[in-house]
Amino acid sequence: MSVTIPGVAAAVSPAASVSTRSTVRTVPGFRPEIEGLRAVAVVLVAVYHVWFGRVSGGVDVFLLLTGFLITGSLVRSLERDGRVAFVAFWSRLARRLTPAALTVLAATLVATFLWLPSPRWSDILREVRAAALYHENWALAAASVDYLAREAGPSPVQHFWSLSIQGQFYVVWPLLLALTAMVAARVRLPLRTALLTVAATVLAVSLGYSVWITGTSQAWAYFDSGARAWELALGAVLALAVTRVRLPAAVRVPMGWAGLAALVACGAVLPVATLFPGYVALVPTGAAVLVILAGTTGSAFGADRLLTWRPLMRLGSLSYAFYLWHWPVLVCYLHLTGRSLADPAGGSLVLGLSLVLAWLTSRLVEGGVQGLTRAPSRSTPAWSLGVAAAFLVPVLVASAAWSAHIAEEQRVRAEQAAAEVSEPARYPGALVLSDERSVHPVPNLPVLPDPADARADVSSHHADGCHVSLTSTELVVCERGPDDAERTLAMVGASRTAHWYPAVATAAARQGWRLVSFTKSGCQFSADVPMRDGAVFTECQEWDALAMEELERLRPDAVLTSSTRAAPGGERVPPGFVERWSQLEELGIDVVGLRDLPRRDYAGAECVESRSPGECTSPVSYSQAPADPAARADLPGNVRVFDLTEYVCPEGACDAVIGNMLVFWDRTHMTATYARTLAPMMEEGLLEATGW
Known part of the structure; x- marks a missing residue:
């Protein structure tokens, strides 16, 4: 399929083309300095990923070059032929790009199973x-605002986000340029002027949006195609x-070196x-612009002498x-070695192995595809698309079948x-730590939930939508128990309040209380200005205000919430907590503060899956203070606090498995299965704190 633009080819006559070449340097098909x-x-x-755990800005250069x-x-095609052959264009890209990408994805599936x-x-x-269908950037954008997914280990294919944005660009940009050329021909506007106007408009609009969304939700913006489009449009301009x-x-000459220096330092x-x-991404993209404008200088001192050095071009x-x-090589290496960053030798191994695999892929996969489609009868769009499908379908089928299994x-x-x-008697969980333990010793049985299922082991509070995501401002109020109950307990806070829900719900049911719950990821019940990723967490501000309005309307007998925040940097009672409790005191509402559990220096499910449970432990002192800070703080008269740490991290250690149950599914949250076994201790603590 192609679209011929009437008047475009005629507007660039052979004579005009010759004249143009004599006065203006055309964009060549190959520029060695770009290699x-x-x-x-x-x-x-690669170097910043492997040894520094940082992002370099190199990907932004790739987007600009694309x-x-x-x-x-595309412009040369429009000027030469007066049309864009869409099917031929897309099929060539599919033949060039998908074999290598899908080979890596197939190998990643094998590595995932093995390691x-x-x-x-x-x-x-x-x-x-x-990644195979070029929307990995949107999958990562969704995960970036999923608080419970943030502690998951790095995906071995997350680097495909930039390739996904490029793939989306390959679809949209030819259509936009062809449409622009068609309009330009009808209104007799010079083709390059029209295309430059459109590209500059996309650049301006996307950059403005990028600045706004980066300031509002940087984690989402990082993968947002709209926030990245300006980098591609800058390359087009x-x-x-x-x-x-x-x-x-x-x-x-100095321009080229300045561009290289800015890129390396970025x-x-x-x-x-x-x-x-x-706008900060203008640094690496601007650096690349300087290098391209410098071009091939012919000077012995130009940056292009380095950039056209044969090994670098190769x-x-x-x-x-x-x-x-x-x-994927780095992710597997880090997991197998238990490291967060590579050491010099390990990093060199990662880079060397990656280079060897890249060379083999180039020779065997890309070279093989080129050889297969070199014959005229096999260089058609149908053949190119068939080759792409031959690589794509097995990866999709294998991953889908594995997921179903x-x-x-x-x-x-x-x-x-x-x-x-x-x-x-078989799976007592926290009951082995209480005076009411039903069996001793506990038989040696497989841990529950299975580590593979641990992330999905959440309570009905989450399953029913009562716990809202980072980006949501909606207050979802869930209620359990009789409407005419003598006592009403409200449970409010962030995810580390919500993970107590199974124990609280069981205790409330036993006592005949009415339980009202509403929680939000990453959002403390606090009067402090919430911050996330260096910016004001406005969604939390809005949600927190709604929570206070709801409590003022409900007037529960007590609010259960976190009384401290435990982190590797120390445990404290934030001033905003105390201020919020004082506001509740003015409303005649009591507060029951539950001490925050220690965080761990290991991910519970992954550790148990790969090592023996005895090796998966972390000291309480990693993030908790020696004594509960809330118990010693000057608190409003309506506040009572209690601490259940001893039933989750007994004797100063946070073990991954207690009573044959997996306690933690990541570094910060309990499994719902274990939390349910805390119901007797929770009930006792609530009764003592409230005096009900």
């Missing part, structure tokens, strides 16, 4: 499909304008991961495959677990 720039960008990406090269190609922990399998499989730029070599100087992609030709391989296994285990946990 070198690709190499520098991919090395920065806009630059694709726009140049990565089963609690992460479902998420990885979901992301593999998203450069492609359309570079032919008109005339700079002397005396200017271009990741070291700027906290890219927390500031991008707003690495540039492997940059796509190298980028694809470096991240996991879901069925989880269903079976859930049924078995429901029967097992009803027998306290």
Whole structure:
């Protein structure tokens, strides 16, 4: 399929084309310094990932280069043929890009099965499909605002987010340019002027949106196609304008070096991961613009002498495959070694192995596809799409079948677990730590919930939508118990308040109380200005205000909430907590403060899945103070506090398994299965604190 633009080809006659070449440098199909720039960008990406755990800005260069090269190609097609052959364009891209990408995804599936922990399998499989279908950036954007997903280990395919944005650009940009060319021909506007106007408009609108959304929700903005489109549009503007730029070599030589220096320094100087992609991303993209404008200077002292160095250009030709391989290799290395960053030797191994795999992919996969489709009869769009499908379909089928198998296994285990946990003698959980323990010693049995299912082991409070996400401002109020109950208890706070819900609900039911609950991820019940990712957490502010309005309307007898915040930096009672409790005192509402549980230096489910439970432990002192700060603080008269740490982290240690039950599914949250066994202790604590 192609669209011919009437008047466009005629507007660029052979004579005009010759005249143009004599006065203006056209955008060539191949610029050697760009291969070198690709190499520098991919090395920065990999080195910063491997040894520094930081983002370099190199990916932003890739996005700009995509806009630059694709726009140049499309404009030449429009000027030469007066049309965009959409099917041919997309099929060529599919033939070039998908074989290598899907080979890496297939290898990642194998590596996931062999080396990565089963609690992460479902998420990885979901992301593999998203990566294969070029919407991984949106999957990561959704995960970035899922508070309960933030502590999950890194996905081995999360680097596909940038490739997804590029893939979406490949679909939209030819359509936009063809439409622009059609309009330009009808109104007799010069083609390049029309295209430059449209590209500049996209640049301005997207950059404005990017600045706004980055300040509002940076974690989401980082993966948002709309917030990244300006980087591609900047490349497009450069492609359309570079032919008109005339700079002397005396200017271009220092310009090239300035661009390289700014690009190399960007990741070291700027906290890219927390500031991008707003206006700060103009640093690496602006640096790339300087290098491209400098071009090939012919000077012995120009940056292009480095960028056109043959080994660097060869690495540039492997940059796509190298980028694809470096991240899954790094993720597997870090998991197998238990490290958070690579040491010098390990990092060199990761980079060396990635380079070898990139070379093999280039020779065997990309080279094989080129050989297969070299014959004229096999260079058609149908053949190209067929080749892409031959790589795509097996990855989608394998990941979908594996996901279905996991879901069925989880269903079976859930049924078995429901029967097992009803027998306290076999699965007592926290009861082994109470005076009412039903059996001693506890028999040695498989842990419940199974580590592979632990992330899904949440209470009905979550399942019923009573706990809202980071981005939500809605107050979802859930109620249990008789409407005419003598006592009403409200449960309010963040996720580390919500994970007590199974114990609180059981205690309330036993006492005949009415239980009202509303909680929000990452949002403390506090009068302090909430912050997240360096910016005001406005969604929390709005939600917290609604929570106070609801409590004023409900007038419960007491509010159960967290009384402290425990973190590796120390445990404290935030001033905003006390201020909020004073406001409740004015309303005649009592407060029951429950001490925050210690955080752990290990992820519960993943640790138990890969090591023996005895190796999965963390000292209480890692994040808790020696004594409860709330018990010693000057609190309003309506506040009573209590502490159940001894039933979750007994004798100063937070073990991953107690009474054959998995206690923690990540570093900060309890499993609902274990929380239910805390009901007797919770009931006793509530009765003592409230005096009911």
